[in-house]
Structures are given as C-alpha cells and as structure tokens.
Amino acid sequence: MLDAALLHRTVAPPPAALQAPALIECQGLRHTYAARSGPDVVAIEQVDLSIAAGELVCLLGPSGCGKTTLLNMVAGFLPPTAGRLRVGGQDVRGPSPDRGVVFQDYSLFPWLTVQGNVEFGLRMAGVPAGARAATAQHHLTLVGLEAAASRYPFELSGGMKQRVAIARALATDPSVLLMDEPFAALDAMTRASLQAQLLDIQARTRKTVLFVTHNIGEAIVLGSRILVLSARPGRIVEDIRLDGLARPRRRSSPEFNRLYERLAAAIGAEAGE
C-alpha cells in the first residue's frame, strides 16, 4: 500500500534535515503574457518551489495551466513578471548551456549529421574539434546511437531523433535537463523504451530533470517527485515525493493504480471535470 510516509505531500515543506540544497528555486514566481488585444494572460502565479540536485521532477496539470511557461522560464526563454527564479544560486537572466532543453518536436538541425547536432553546443562554446568529437561520441554511446553518427535527421525514426536531442542536450554537461513533453509524439512502445533509457541515463549521470508531461502514467514511471499545477494561472496544488516507490514501476501494481487515481482526480478537479 502506498502510505502517507511514501507519498510525502509537501503542502508543508519537509523538515530542514531532509532538505538537500536547492538547485532550482522559485519564489512567488509569476509570468503574464501581454495580449495584443483583450486582457493579459496570467499563465503562472505564486509558484514557490525548491528542486534539489538529482531530482527527476515531473510537472503535470490540465491543458493550458502553464507547464511549458514554467519550464521556459527555468530555461531562461521567458523572464519572470514577478518573483524570483534561481538556478545554482544565480538569478536566471537568459538561456545557458548549463540548462539543456529537449522539446517535443526534436528541433534537430536538418543540415547537420547526428554527430554535428550533438557537437553544436560545444562548437558554440568554442570547444576544440577533437574534444568535441570525443564528447559527442560519448553521449551518442550513452543513448545507444554511436553507429548513427554520420546519418542525417531525415534518415532517423522519431525515437532516434529524440535520443539525438537528448544526447545534444547532455553534451554541454548541463546541471539541469529540461524536457517538454519529449515523448508525446512517439508510439507507445518507443515511448516506453525511451522512458527506460531516460531513467538509465539519469541514474548514471545524476542529472536534475524537470519533465513536462500530460501523461499521468509517464509521470509515475519516471518521477522521483510529481508536481501538479492548478488550472491557469498555474500554482502548485500537489507535491508528491515518490522516492520510496520501488522501480521499475509496474502499471499493474495496486500502488501505481492508487497513485494514478489520485493524480487523475487532482487534475480532473482542476480541469473542472
């Protein structure tokens, strides 16, 4: 049974002794989109959040609640309208190679080979060719694509493209990996395979991951922690720690199903269902 100790719901934060130093910190965070016509759109509001190094945090919530907005703010693509956002103790002022991003639509450069795509961030950072190639090969091996280094994106399946995108995001050795519905466009089998690969990569690299998904099952399979955002403007209404839930997490287990029902109810309530 998934008991209260296992599902640590942090409406109140955990005791100080349990808190690792925060890598990502949000305080009173808000983002408002200025509308060209009509009222401005407050996408997220009063988000207070602390994510420690090594956590794999899944962000769930009803459509349009502000998940991508929050992820884009951590990436440095969008500024806070109010509040404070720090990564590694520094205020986020724009994108940085220290925060790797993986998008749903792969966003590979079609004119570059797989190797060229993975080397791209290193090239921008001025890393010499030999070191670039070695680092790219290391990360292509990590995602099982070392044999595809000289292919072009159009020669790859969707799952392979997304593995290249993950290798590219990891190549600059970021402290944070930001993933926006990265597996949503993949078929169920490929999706399950990439979920397993991501868990393996995260276990090996201990990267901190913030992962946006619509899919409750995916959040339970992956997360060391699940955050549920309210309907827009998004605020955190559930903060559930799953460190005690054994892996691999089987969809057939009673614990999985109880958690699934709880999250579905929370999201449904927010979506007004």
Ligand SMILES: Nc1ncnc2c1ncn2[C@@H]1O[C@H](COP(=O)(O)OP(=O)(O)OP(=O)(O)O)[C@@H](O)[C@H]1O
């Ligand atoms: N550039 C923009 N200008 C104005 N409004 C925007 C802009 N981008 C997003 N929004 C609005 O902000 C709100 C939050 O959008 P966001 O994409 O962050 O939500 P989401 O939870 O990721 O949605 P989904 O789950 O459907 O992908 C939505 O109401 C959306 O329409």
